[in-house]
Amino acid sequence: MRNAGRVEPDRGRGWRLPSPALLLSLLALFVALGGTATALKGKFSVKRDDIAPRAVNAGKIKKGAVNGNLISDRAIGPWKLRLGATAPLAGEASTTSTVPVDLGGPRATVKVPQGGLVAIQAEAAMRATGNNNVARVYLYEAGSVPNPVMIHRSQATGNFQFRTSLPGSADGVTNRVRGGWIVMPVAAGTKTFELRYSTSGGTAIFKDRVLRVVVIR
Numbered sequence: 001m002r003n004a005g006r007v008e009p010d011r012g013r014g015w016r017l018p019s020p021a022l023l024l025s026l027l028a029l030f031v032a033l034g035g036t037a038t039a040l041k042g043k044f045s046v047k048r049d050d051i052a053p054r055a056v057n058a059g060k061i062k063k064g065a066v067n068g069n070l071i072s073d074r075a076i077g078p079w080k081l082r083l084g085a086t087a088p089l090a091g092e093a094s095t096t097s098t099v100p101v102d103l104g105g106p107r108a109t110v111k112v113p114q115g116g117l118v119a120i121q122a123e124a125a126m127r128a129t130g131n132n133n134v135a136r137v138y139l140y141e142a143g144s145v146p147n148p149v150m151i152h153r154s155q156a157t158g159n160f161q162f163r164t165s166l167p168g169s170a171d172g173v174t175n176r177v178r179g180g181w182i183v184m185p186v187a188a189g190t191k192t193f194e195l196r197y198s199t200s201g202g203t204a205i206f207k208d209r210v211l212r213v214v215v216i217r
Contacts, residue, residue: 084214085110093197094205100138100148100196103206107194108213114188117217118144119181122172122195123210124152125160130202133157137172137206138196144186148196151182160207183216 087106095101112118126135134155138148152163152172163172164179173179193213197206 085212087211089209090207092205092207093209094203095197095199096203097198098200100136100140100198102194103197105194106209106211107192108211109190109192110213110215111190112186112188112215113217115217116186116188116215117183118186118191118193119183119214119216120193121165121179121181121212122151123162123164123176123208124195124206125162125208126152126154126204126206127156127158127160128154128199128202128204129157131157132200133202133204134200135204135206136198136200137163137209138198139182139193140196141186141191141193143189144184144191145193160205162208181214 085108087108089104089106093103095103110118120139122137122139124137126137128135132155134153136150137152138150139145140148150170151165153170154161154163162174164174164176165182166173166178167180167182191213193211195209195211197204
């Protein structure tokens with residue numbers, strides 16, 4: 001005979017629904033286990049394909065954290081250090097001045113390290129009006145060549161005559177194969193080289209002017 005005052009357990013219900021807090025905990029665990037951790041390809045180092053583009057900028061690098069000892073010789077090319085510059089000017093310009101004047105360049109700016117050498121090459125097509133007049137081109141840089149030095153000269157009075165620089169020559173030459181680079185030591189710093197122009201008489205006219213400057217040491 002059953003005791004009327006005793007409640008028997010329902011043996012058909014052996015489990016209970018988990019609480020909401022437990023469900024949330026389990027969900028968080030599953031998400032954590034399902035995440036993917038990717039190791040860097042470089043062992044004890046960071047390769048360039050380990051970092052997303054533009055993920056690291058100057059503001060995220062501690063001052064002094066990167067120095068020359070941490071950068072390989074090939075990591076920074078001349079285009080980043082501004083060790084070379086080419087300045088072309090195609091349009092015509094003219095002058096009647098008998099002393100060197102600025103006709104708008106071309107100008108080429110480079111950054112020269114301590115003990116640096118620069119190589120300079122210039123070209124221009126030129127002519128002068130009148131008989132026996134000469135068109136002249138000079139190299140100028142405020143700190144390195146404060147007194148303009150003549151590097152091209154032409155007595156052409158009809159058609160334009162092409163001239164390119166030649167070391168040791170005030171006239172230049174008409175053939176690039178015979179031309180060359182003018183090499184000179186320059187004090188450290190940012191240097192802007194340019195071409196200037198004059199005539200011995202009449203009008204000197206210039207076009208297709210190019211100035212190339214390269215730091216070679």
